[in-house]
Structure formats: structure tokens, C-alpha cells
Amino acid sequence: MEKKVRVRFAPSPTGGLHLGGVRTVLYNYLFAKQHGGDFVLRIEDTDQNRYVPGAEEYIFECLKWVGLEPDESPLHGGPYAPYRQSERKEMYRQYAEQLVKQGNAYYAFDTPAELEAMREKFRTEENPSPQYNHSLRGRMRNSLTMSEDEVSRLLKEGTPHVIRIKMPENETLTFTDIIRGEVHFNSSLVDDKVLLKADGMPTYHLAVVIDDYSMKITHAFRGEEWLPSAPVHLLLWKYLGWEQEMPQWAHFPLILKPDGHGKLSKRDGDRLGFPVFAMNWKDPRNEELTHGFRELGFLPEAFINMLAVLGWNDGTEQELFSLEELVNKFSLENVHKGGAKFNYEKAKWFNHEWIKKLPVDRWQSTVRKEFEKNGIIIKDEEKFIRVLELVKDRCTLLTDFFTQASFFFKAPEALDVASVKPKWNEDKSMFFDILSEKLTTLEEWNATAIEALFKETATEKGIKMGELQLPFRIMLVGGKFGPTVFDIAALIGKEETIARIRKGLSDIGL
RNA sequence: GGAGCGUUGGUCAAGGGGUUAAGACACCUCCCUUUCACGGAGGAAUCACGGGUUCGAUUCCCGUACGCUCUACCA
Known part of the structure; x- marks a missing residue:
């Protein structure tokens, strides 16, 4: 099974x-x-x-x-x-002690200062980081070098100590990584890692093996940075007698x-x-x-x-x-x-695709909160949805919606008059004057009707549509962005459109 | 220093003994749009290097280079 x-x-x-x-x-x-x-x-x-x-x-x-x-x-x-491993503290020591009894681990009484002194002493250009390993453990203060009596005395006195794994010499350790295939290590090159710390807590190495075993983990995945410590874990599974239960490993890039x-x-x-x-x-x-x-x-x-x-x-x-x-x-x-x-531009592309792909109601409330945070309270939910549909093509991030759509709910504060001023003239001014008059009497308020009226008026005044659309946009939006102007006018409503034209006219001046 | 792992365009990547070596992001050109985007068409750009094996290597093997990770009583 x-x-x-x-x-x-x-x-x-x-x-x-x-x-x-x-x-x-x-x-x-x-x-x-x-x-x-x-x-x-x-x-x-x-x-x-x-x-x-x-x-x-x-x-x-x-x-x-x-x-x-x-x-x-x-x-x-x-x-x-x-x-939570801190709550499983008790069980780790028991296994660590078992390893000591079996001869696969040992007590080490070296203080941090002594360890540092050791590293200092043996550090060379060839070997910048000396390891606590088979060649050095014989010179350190541990249960391998001290007499049994002394060890038990120190233990009895409560001397701070750790438990280290005793790495075997010259064994080839092999395991099959699901992603990388067979990986080999020579045990001599791995140091005697600390298993149980002086405070009684296990290190990752001990804890991960015991917990994966006791939680019946079948597949263990982790980042590639863990690959070099795999031989320690391998040995632990073996020494603890759980080799048959060892999960399959995969190390991610x-x-x-x-x-x-x-x-x-x-x-x-x-x-x-x-x-x-x-x-x-x-x-x-x-x-x-x-x-x-x-x-x-x-x-x-x-x-x-x-x-x-x-x-x-x-x-x-x-x-x-x-x-x-x-x-x-x-x-x-x-x-x-x-x-x-990592490529942030591509990450944003994915977001844009998902904004377009997902139905609006999946992110609508997130955007609404964004609006509220910026002082715009949405009262007309239906209009809000229409607006979101209208502008979503130009929003890469959910936070882009505010700049892309706030003008639908609130008149722009500052108009980019600089981009219309150079080509502005009295004719255009008159056009918008007349337009706002005519809009007042427009019965059907929709984009098609507004555009037709706009076109008709432009023809009357003998001005090209293109010359007028930008100023209209600046009046409604405040800047050179956003969807089709007539759609905007339709959505913000008659009163608001007229009000913004009036405001625009006075801002642009003559 | 050592060990382990890795290496296809600028980036993410498909592929895998014989291909015009996909696609996407970014970039460039054009079209659409008299706003900004979206969209559409096109372009430039790649198999780290050296040896083998082979009729033929980007692909298989061996080296080299380069890069990364680890080398703690951190995970």
C-alpha cells in the first residue's frame, strides 16, 4: 500500500x-x-x-x-x-542522548571562546574555516577525549555542553534528489555538527529529522542552500534506525x-x-x-x-x-x-494579465478600500464596476486604479492646462461654451449621443474634432490619460460634465 | 581554501544527436488610437570554452572557466 x-x-x-x-x-x-x-x-x-x-x-x-x-x-x-518545535523540546534530547549511547554522537564542553580560539589557531590561507571534525575533535574538550569520570562529573555539575554528531571517516554518502538525481558526499569533509545546543534546544539538523519522522513526512522539499547539510541528515536517519522511513528529497533552485x-x-x-x-x-x-x-x-x-x-x-x-x-x-x-x-517587470505583467482575466468582483473590494484610503467613498457600486471595467486595461497593479479612475468620482484638482494653452484660441473657447449649453438640453445621456452632439457642434464651428478632444479630456480628467472622453462624460453625468467644462474654461482662461 | 550544485538571447525559458533553436518579459520599428494604455504586425538578440564520441553535436562523455550555495551552539 x-x-x-x-x-x-x-x-x-x-x-x-x-x-x-x-x-x-x-x-x-x-x-x-x-x-x-x-x-x-x-x-x-x-x-x-x-x-x-x-x-x-x-x-x-x-x-x-x-x-x-x-x-x-x-x-x-x-x-x-x-x-511548534519549541513545544517539542523534550523529545529531542532523548534522541540526542540515544545517539551518544550508540556512539554516533558525543558531548562537547568547548565554550564559544574556545571554539573561536581553535578556529583562530588552525586558520590558514588554505583553510580559512577550520571545522570541528574527525581530525580536530581529538584535541577538543569532549566525551571522546575526556575520561568517563570527568564527563559524568561535568554533566552532574550542570556544565554547559552540546551534543555533536560523530561524522564517520571516509564514507561515501549518497541519496537521490528528485530534481538533481544522485548526489554524493564524502563524510570526511563534513564537520561534527551540533545536534543539541547548550540551552537544550535542538539545532535544525536534529529537529528536522526527528520531526519529519514523527510527523510521517514522505517528501521533504527545501531550498538548494540545504544541499550541503544533507549528509548529516542522511546519517541521522540511519543512526536513529529510521532509514526505511526517510522522505524523498528535492532541493529547489x-x-x-x-x-x-x-x-x-x-x-x-x-x-x-x-x-x-x-x-x-x-x-x-x-x-x-x-x-x-x-x-x-x-x-x-x-x-x-x-x-x-x-x-x-x-x-x-x-x-x-x-x-x-x-x-x-x-x-x-x-x-x-x-x-x-527575479524579474519585477515580468511579475507586473502577470498581475496585469490576471486583472484582465479575473472577474471584477474578485478584486473590486480591494480597489474600493484603496479609494477609501485616498478619501473617495464609493456610493454607486454599479457605476464603480462600470468604471473598473473601463480602465482595467491600463492598470498593472491594483494600486494603479486610483490614479486611473479617481476622476470618475471626484473632479480633478489641478488641470494640465499647459498642454492645451499653446493651441488655445477664442474659437475653441466659444465651442465649449456652446457645447455646455447644448449639453444641458441633451435628453439621452450616453456616449454615442454626447459624441454626436460634440461632432455636430464642432462642424458648425468649423473646428476639427481632434483639436477639441484633448482640451475636453483635460477638463474632465485633468491630464492626458484615461479612456475615451465620451465614455467618461457619460459616466460622470450631465451636471458634472457641464460643471467641469465651466471650470476648465475658467482655468484655461484666454 | 574545500565540498556540493549549476551554466540555452538582457531576463524567464522550450527543446534535445540532423530544427529556420519555440514562446514570454524587456528593447527597437510600424499599424491602431488626434490622450494614456490595450491590441496587432515586424525586428534585433542565444546554446560559456576546449577536447573527445559520432557521418553529424546546443544535445552524450571528459576537462576548463565562470557563477552560486554551504563551510555557526542560524535556519
Whole structure:
């Protein structure tokens, strides 16, 4: 019988959720749902120094926003609770002790200062970062070099210590990565990683193995930066006797900076002017605000879509995918091996496509809030929808709607008179005078009728339509943008149109 | 320094022993529109390098270069 697929995303609550993290969530989610499996969210909060209040709640809100909610988590509960590593603290030591008893790990009493001294002492140009490994552990203060009596005395006295894995010498460690195929390591080149810290908390290495085992995780996906520590995890699965239960691994390619090389960081976003976090993140320690995709006007559908194809594609020309389609079409085999540079322009293109693709009611309320924030209260919902339909082609971000459509609800404050003034004359002035008169008596108020009247009047005055449309636009809109002028006039209504012509006339002067 | 991983246009990328090496974003030209966009047509631009294997390599093999990641009592 096939085991039920179970995957997990295991963030540490240290700050905003990076777009790469969201992609990892996405790929996990897609894989799980495709196989009818479970998606587990586990909080890796074993580093008490890095704990940031609010970060966990923030992660949940992000997942909710993008629609990738876990089946099990500290918030959603589940049969393998607790899902917060700090709450599972007790079990880790027990396993670490077991490893010591088996001879696969050992106590180490070296203080941070001693470790630093060791690194200092052995650092050379050839070896800039000396490791605590098979060749050095014999010279350090640990249960391998000290007598049993001394070790138990130190332990009894409560001397701070860690537990380190004892990496074997010269073993070839191999595993098959779903994306990369067979990967090999020589165990001699891996250091004796700390498993249990002096404060009793496990390190990632120990915790990830124990939790993946006890939560029955079948497939473990993470970023490529974890590849070098895979041999440690491999050995842990083996030493703990769980080799048969080890999940299948896949290491995802990294998302890189748009310029130069290297992992994309929050700093790059600040520097280059685009978001890196899913949502706004305010660091409680310094009140610093980092902008997120959500607040900048991205649709979750677009955000997900853009992330999905950053490192994966289905082999066809299709670029626009809904979450449902992704669940059906995603495959780890088609995930790229190489990292991809993030391209903000393309990200915006996806958003624009989704604005056009989705029915207005999917984002209408978000835009309404944006309007309200800027002092425009929408009273006529029907008109609002017509306006949104009319301008959506020219909005890339949800936040663009305000500049593209606020004039439908509020007369422009300043008119770009400079662009009409040079060609302005008395004839034109008279034209608008007459036009506003005639509009008063226009019975049917729609774009076609307004345009017909406009044309008729222009012909009477012997002025070309084109000469008059721009001034008309400036009067109604304030600037050189927006949809067809007659559509605008139709939507803002007779009174308002006439009022704006009058105001425009006086602003332009003669 | 070491180890691991990677390398198709500026970017995302399809493809894979014989192809005119798709497509998208960006860029350029033109059309549409007497606003700004959308849209449409076209253009420029790519298989890191060197050796093999082969009748034939972008594709397979081996090197080299370059890049990235890791090298913490962080994840």
C-alpha cells in the first residue's frame, strides 16, 4: 500500500515571508494536493535569540492571502501536534542522548571562546574555516577525549555542553534528489555538527529529522542552500534506525537577484525598488516597514502564478495558470536545476494579465478600500464596476486604479492646462461654451449621443474634432490619460460634465 | 581554501544527436488610437570554452572557466 503523501513547510518565525519561501510553500502545496496528501506547516523556532513576535501570525496571514493553507499547523491543529518545535523540546534530547549511547554522537564542553580560539589557531590561507571534525575533535574538550569520570562529573555539575554528531571517516554518502538525481558526499569533509545546543534546544539538523519522522513526512522539499547539510541528515536517519522511513528529497533552485548574482534578499528589494516579502512586514524591533506584494497591488492569483513559473513550466507555451491548473500540471521533474533571476517587470505583467482575466468582483473590494484610503467613498457600486471595467486595461497593479479612475468620482484638482494653452484660441473657447449649453438640453445621456452632439457642434464651428478632444479630456480628467472622453462624460453625468467644462474654461482662461 | 550544485538571447525559458533553436518579459520599428494604455504586425538578440564520441553535436562523455550555495551552539 502506498503511503499517504505528507509534505511540510517549516519556516522559522524571524521576520517577513520571502518570495522564495512562498514558492517553496506553493510547490509543497501543489505536490500534496496533486497526490491527495497533507500539507503540514511546522514552526521551526529553536533559536530563541532570533524569535520575533508577530512573525508566526504574519506567516499564517500570508498563506491565507495566497490561498495555500496548511492542513495541519499550530493554528489549524492536527494529529501530530504540537507543530511548534519549541513545544517539542523534550523529545529531542532523548534522541540526542540515544545517539551518544550508540556512539554516533558525543558531548562537547568547548565554550564559544574556545571554539573561536581553535578556529583562530588552525586558520590558514588554505583553510580559512577550520571545522570541528574527525581530525580536530581529538584535541577538543569532549566525551571522546575526556575520561568517563570527568564527563559524568561535568554533566552532574550542570556544565554547559552540546551534543555533536560523530561524522564517520571516509564514507561515501549518497541519496537521490528528485530534481538533481544522485548526489554524493564524502563524510570526511563534513564537520561534527551540533545536534543539541547548550540551552537544550535542538539545532535544525536534529529537529528536522526527528520531526519529519514523527510527523510521517514522505517528501521533504527545501531550498538548494540545504544541499550541503544533507549528509548529516542522511546519517541521522540511519543512526536513529529510521532509514526505511526517510522522505524523498528535492532541493529547489534559488531565486536570484535581478542584477549580478546571488540569493535575492530583502535588501535587494529596497535597493532596486520592488517587494520581496509577500505582505508588508513591520519589524517590531525597530519599527522598520518593508513593503509586500499584497499592499503594492498584487493579486494573489498573479503572485502565485508568477512564482510557479519561476523555475518550473509545463513544457508548453502556457504561462497563465490558475491554482487548480497548477495542482493538475505541476511536476517536480520539470523544476529547473539552476537558479532564476527575479524579474519585477515580468511579475507586473502577470498581475496585469490576471486583472484582465479575473472577474471584477474578485478584486473590486480591494480597489474600493484603496479609494477609501485616498478619501473617495464609493456610493454607486454599479457605476464603480462600470468604471473598473473601463480602465482595467491600463492598470498593472491594483494600486494603479486610483490614479486611473479617481476622476470618475471626484473632479480633478489641478488641470494640465499647459498642454492645451499653446493651441488655445477664442474659437475653441466659444465651442465649449456652446457645447455646455447644448449639453444641458441633451435628453439621452450616453456616449454615442454626447459624441454626436460634440461632432455636430464642432462642424458648425468649423473646428476639427481632434483639436477639441484633448482640451475636453483635460477638463474632465485633468491630464492626458484615461479612456475615451465620451465614455467618461457619460459616466460622470450631465451636471458634472457641464460643471467641469465651466471650470476648465475658467482655468484655461484666454 | 574545500565540498556540493549549476551554466540555452538582457531576463524567464522550450527543446534535445540532423530544427529556420519555440514562446514570454524587456528593447527597437510600424499599424491602431488626434490622450494614456490595450491590441496587432515586424525586428534585433542565444546554446560559456576546449577536447573527445559520432557521418553529424546546443544535445552524450571528459576537462576548463565562470557563477552560486554551504563551510555557526542560524535556519
